[in-house]
Amino acid sequence: MELQGSHAVVTGGASGIGAALVRRLAGAGVSRIVVADIDGDAAQAVAAEVGGLGLKVDVGHEEEIAGLVDSAEAVYGPVDLFCSNAGIAGPYGGPEVTDADWQRTWEINVMAHIWAARRLLPGMLERRSGHINSTASAAGLLANPGLMPYSVTKHAAVAVAEWLAITYGGPDSGVGFSCFCPQGVATPMLETWREEDPSSRLASASGDTISADEAAEALVRGIAEDRFLILSHAEVQTYMQRKVADNERWLGGMQRFQAQIDQARAEAAGS
Numbered sequence: 616m617e618l619q620g621s622h623a624v625v626t627g628g629a630s631g632i633g634a635a636l637v638r639r640l641a642g643a644g645v646s647r648i649v650v651a652d653i654d655g656d657a658a659q660a661v662a663a664e665v666g667g668l669g670l671k672v673d674v675g676h677e678e679e680i681a682g683l684v685d686s687a688e689a690v691y692g693p694v695d696l697f698c699s700n701a702g703i704a705g706p707y708g709g710p711e712v713t714d715a716d717w718q719r720t721w722e723i724n725v726m727a728h729i730w731a732a733r734r735l736l737p738g739m740l741e742r743r744s745g746h747i748n749s750t751a752s753a754a755g756l757l758a759n760p761g762l763m764p765y766s767v768t769k770h771a772a773v774a775v776a777e778w779l780a781i782t783y784g785g786p787d788s789g790v791g792f793s794c795f796c797p798q799g800v801a802t803p804m805l806e807t808w809r810e811e812d813p814s815s816r817l818a819s820a821s822g823d824t825i826s827a828d829e830a831a832e833a834l835v836r837g838i839a840e841d842r843f844l845i846l847s848h849a850e851v852q853t854y855m856q857r858k859v860a861d862n863e864r865w866l867g868g869m870q871r872f873q874a875q876i877d878q879a880r881a882e883a884a885g886s
């Protein structure tokens with residue numbers, strides 16, 4: 616898509632990948648940027664850097680997403696690019712995680728993307744222009760050890776983006792879709808996870824950890840080039856190919872990996 620002179624909204628834009636994305640978009644010529652985050656002060660600070668608008672928004676509520684789109688359009692006109700970047704890691708664990716934690720992770724990591732599309736699509740399809748981007752994760756393509764709600768909701772986020780692209784992104788629609796699936800990116804989210812769960816270093820050591828700026832650079836390039844699946848880590852493509860080529864072998868490798876993680880957790884608990 617043409618970024619020069621466009622209007623973009625970035626959720627979760629106050630920190631990490633989102634803040635780097637805001638700066639990269641401004642550098643690529645996006646002239647009207649709305650930074651939305653549950654941390655309103657930090658959103659305003661990042662927005663001020665690019666002469667944009669910072670708003671306090673909790674993407675886990677549909678009315679707040681609708682209000683975000685309405686506010687952005689009232690100030691800057693139709694949204695050209697909407698980036699659903701806000702996300703949470705959710706708790707460590709699996710079926711034992713409480714329903715309340717499952718629900719919150721589901722709303723922020725998945726429903727927020729659906730609510731954004733619900734509000735944006737009628738206008739974009741009528742104008743025959745616009746782009747909806749979502750940040751999922753490599754954990755949405757390849758199951759992630761440790762954090763079941765994260766892996767499940769990120770798989771769903773990939774499915775949401777694919778469904779939207781299949782249904783509304785045909786060659787004549789004028790509307791584009793993209794899904795960003797990074798692996799380790801050095802941000803507060805990754806730092807918190809590493810502090811809270813010592814074995815996470817193993818889980819996230821399966822590839823390089825890149826900077827938020829490097830992630831944002833790959834993301835902006837992918838959006839500008841109208842690519843659907845945007846990867847910032849080449850190894851993710853390799854892992855996907857291995858999984859598709861021999862699922863049983865891939866699962867066996869993941870089970871051995873999980874055994875190493877269990878051992879690291881046991882050692883950390885004992886020390």
Ligand SMILES: NC(=O)c1ccc[n+]([C@@H]2O[C@H](COP(=O)([O-])OP(=O)(O)OC[C@H]3O[C@@H](n4cnc5c(N)ncnc54)[C@H](O)[C@@H]3O)[C@@H](O)[C@H]2O)c1
Pocket residue numbers: 626627628629630631632633651652653654672673674675700701702703704723750751752753796797798799800801802803804805
């Ligand atoms: N860091 C990684 O290694 C990594 C890897 C793959 C995918 N991702 C994804 O990238 C995205 C950005 O993550 P990050 O690493 O930059 O994390 P981060 O914690 O640095 O930033 C996330 C931002 O989202 C905001 N946020 C959280 N919940 C919100 C809500 N309900 N409403 C509005 N804003 C909310 C936070 O306040 C924060 O500013 C997330 O979707 C994450 O799942 C991160």
